[in-house]
Structures are given as structure tokens and as C-alpha cells.
Amino acid sequence: MSLLNQIFNRGLIGPKCKTCLTLAISRIKLLQNKRDTQLKLMRKEIAQFLQSGQEPIARIRVEHVIREQNIWAAYEILEMFCEFVLARVPIIESQRECPLELKEAVASIIFAAPRCSDLPDLLTVRNLFGTKYGKEFILAASELRPDTSVNRTIIEKLSVYTPSGEVKLNVLKEIAQEYNILWDSSKTEAEFNKKPEDLLNGPKQISTMAQIPESRKESPKAAHHEPLTSGQRGPVQHLKTGATTVSVGPTKSKEVSAEGRPVSSESVDVLEKARAAIAAANRASSAARAAAQLVDLSLNEKRIS
Known part of the structure; x- marks a missing residue:
């Protein structure tokens, strides 16, 4: 009977799914408490850098703070989805297809599982969903195909792209305001507004030639002197x-x-x-x-x- 259930994707995943979801929820809560402590220390260090005038270091450190805050927000949504799916495991087990009200939660867990290395229980849940709904369902959620319902906030928070200058500036201002620091952000704003230079193709304008005095510039003809004959010498x-x-x-x-x-x-x-x-x-x-x-x-x- 179990072989027929596996063939028709109707395996009994209920008990194991409940156990893994319960462990994932407990692990997320522990990680959130640990991340809260780390974020407070990191924000305090950045405030000290701003107060001492070490803005270049603060601009680098703020990217790590933004990354940790994004993971914290993504884990908070994942915890809510895990609790939502845990309460409806009997519905998942009784139906062959994924219910519409659970599709966003299930797809988001499948998408986030390989991107959250400190939550191994989510990978087990992902494999259970693959046994239940098939590999095509897993690939659709992992590759963000149009017919999937992955939560957009989780996609944004778990992305690996570098935060924009505006986002980093807002976080720095928020930290300065939190610790009551009188910080002039004009230099940092100018630094963030600079456009990156294409160093592979070299600088677009060569300013050194403009600094050479005209008396020292030689024409191309003067650089190559023709040999003089005996009559011209x-x-x-x-x-x-x-x-x-x-x-x-x-x-x-x-x-x-x-x-x-x-x-x-x-x-x-x-x-x-x-x-x-x-x-x-x-x-x-x-x-x-x-x-x-x-x-x-x-x-x-x-x-x-």
C-alpha cells in the first residue's frame, strides 16, 4: 500500500512533517533572539564610528547590518508560515493537490529552505513536499516561475544583491538618531551618489594632459627629426x-x-x-x-x- 501511495504522491507525511515544522519553529525563535543581540551590538559599533568621524568604516559595516535585518524579517515571516502549515497538516495529507490557501506558505518554505543554511529542518520539509507534490512543483517554486505564489517579501529579504546607497544612508541616519548623535551626512550622501567608474576601460577623461604646460608640449613632427645633410649642418x-x-x-x-x-x-x-x-x-x-x-x-x- 505504501508503494502505491508513493506512486500517486499520496505518502503519509503527516507525523514527520509536524515534527520538522515544530523543530524549525523552535530553531527560528532561538536564532531570532541571538540575532537581536548581534544587531544591537553592531548598531552600537556603527554609532561609535559615526561619533568618532570614521564614516568609511561605518559605510562598510552598515551593509552587514542591513543583511542581518533582512534575514531577521524573512525568518519572522517563515515562522508564521511554518505555524500556518503545521496547523493544517491534516488538510495537506488528505488532498492530492496543494490547497490554494496553503500554496503561498508551502511555496515560500520550498524557496527559502536552501537559502537558510541554519534551518536544516526546512530542507526536510521541502523534501516531504517534493514527495507529495512532485519535482515539478519544487522546481517551479525554486525558480520563481510565474505560476508560483512565493511571498515577495521573502524573495526580497533573502536576495544577495548589494543594498542601494539610499537604503544604507537611511539606516545610518536611523542609527545616529537612535543614539542621539549629531552627524553631518553630507559627505556620506556625496559618496553614495557617486557613479561607479568603469575601471576596465580606463577613465573617460584624462585630466593630466590639461595640467602640462604648453611650453613642454611637443608636436608629433618635432619628436621625429629628419637627418640633416652635410649642406644643412x-x-x-x-x-x-x-x-x-x-x-x-x-x-x-x-x-x-x-x-x-x-x-x-x-x-x-x-x-x-x-x-x-x-x-x-x-x-x-x-x-x-x-x-x-x-x-x-x-x-x-x-x-x-
């Missing part, structure tokens, strides 16, 4: 420094280049440093020659004496 000046001869081409003016374009200040500094280095080398070679002459004179005097 002009006369070459030879500066003799002892045994070394340095050749220096015609110098450009500080303001205008040979092509009629302004020369940057960096190029002028390089030319001036090159000239100073050549002059210093010339003076050093002259001093070396004078020293060598003095040494020769002293040696000649010693030989004569």
Missing part, C-alpha cells in the same frame, strides 16, 4: 683642448629653432650645460699645460745646477 667649430678636439655645430637661439618653432626651456638648458662643460675642459687643459711647463723648467734648472 652649417660650419663646424673646432675647440682644441690639449690632445682632444671637440666639434660643435651651430648653436640654436633660446627662443626660436632653425625651423622657426619655439624651443623648449629644457633644450636651452642642455645647450648651456654643454657649453659650460666645454669651457671647463678648455680651462683644465690650459692649467695642465702650464703645470707641465713648470715641471720642465724645474727639471732643467736642476740639471744645469
Whole structure:
């Protein structure tokens, strides 16, 4: 007889369903009391962060508070549904199809069971409903198909989406008002109103180019100089420094280049440093020659004496 009941989805689920629902209700009450204590501590910590001016930490912590509050609200509705189904287990057992007045409660329990890891009894109830009504009924509630009646508040509260900036700001204001904190929310409002930047494609506007002075900007043509022929190079000046001869081409003016374009200040500094280095080398070679002459004179005097 039990095999025929399983084939026609009319298994006797009454006693086991009652036991699991009773355990789930007791567990939900314990978890709610524990979560209440945790929420009070978390809200107090956020109030301390706001009072000490540590708003960035408060903006991060408030997301966890919102998540815990959503779970608390979802568990409260689940507790009501479990009590509702528990009182009507005989009706479920006597009818093959799910009654219309129980469809929302049954579908909501099926949807919430895999999303509430700390309520394992709901998974057992979900499996019992699957034995009673079939896998298609379970899939329809789990996947939120149009013909299901899952409670919309449970769907919203058990979602994993990040809360919006408006919701986080309202919770922060509520905490500040609860603990009588004079908090200026202008900075947090500006932070929440910022649009996220697409960092994968890079910044849309490059502001660093606007800060570069015009004198340091070089045109693309100036970056690639064409090689000059021997006729274009002009006369070459030879500066003799002892045994070394340095050749220096015609110098450009500080303001205008040979092509009629302004020369940057960096190029002028390089030319001036090159000239100073050549002059210093010339003076050093002259001093070396004078020293060598003095040494020769002293040696000649010693030989004569």
C-alpha cells in the first residue's frame, strides 16, 4: 500500500512533517533572539564610528547590518508560515493537490529552505513536499516561475544583491538618531551618489594632459627629426683642448629653432650645460699645460745646477 501511495504522491507525511515544522519553529525563535543581540551590538559599533568621524568604516559595516535585518524579517515571516502549515497538516495529507490557501506558505518554505543554511529542518520539509507534490512543483517554486505564489517579501529579504546607497544612508541616519548623535551626512550622501567608474576601460577623461604646460608640449613632427645633410649642418667649430678636439655645430637661439618653432626651456638648458662643460675642459687643459711647463723648467734648472 505504501508503494502505491508513493506512486500517486499520496505518502503519509503527516507525523514527520509536524515534527520538522515544530523543530524549525523552535530553531527560528532561538536564532531570532541571538540575532537581536548581534544587531544591537553592531548598531552600537556603527554609532561609535559615526561619533568618532570614521564614516568609511561605518559605510562598510552598515551593509552587514542591513543583511542581518533582512534575514531577521524573512525568518519572522517563515515562522508564521511554518505555524500556518503545521496547523493544517491534516488538510495537506488528505488532498492530492496543494490547497490554494496553503500554496503561498508551502511555496515560500520550498524557496527559502536552501537559502537558510541554519534551518536544516526546512530542507526536510521541502523534501516531504517534493514527495507529495512532485519535482515539478519544487522546481517551479525554486525558480520563481510565474505560476508560483512565493511571498515577495521573502524573495526580497533573502536576495544577495548589494543594498542601494539610499537604503544604507537611511539606516545610518536611523542609527545616529537612535543614539542621539549629531552627524553631518553630507559627505556620506556625496559618496553614495557617486557613479561607479568603469575601471576596465580606463577613465573617460584624462585630466593630466590639461595640467602640462604648453611650453613642454611637443608636436608629433618635432619628436621625429629628419637627418640633416652635410649642406644643412652649417660650419663646424673646432675647440682644441690639449690632445682632444671637440666639434660643435651651430648653436640654436633660446627662443626660436632653425625651423622657426619655439624651443623648449629644457633644450636651452642642455645647450648651456654643454657649453659650460666645454669651457671647463678648455680651462683644465690650459692649467695642465702650464703645470707641465713648470715641471720642465724645474727639471732643467736642476740639471744645469
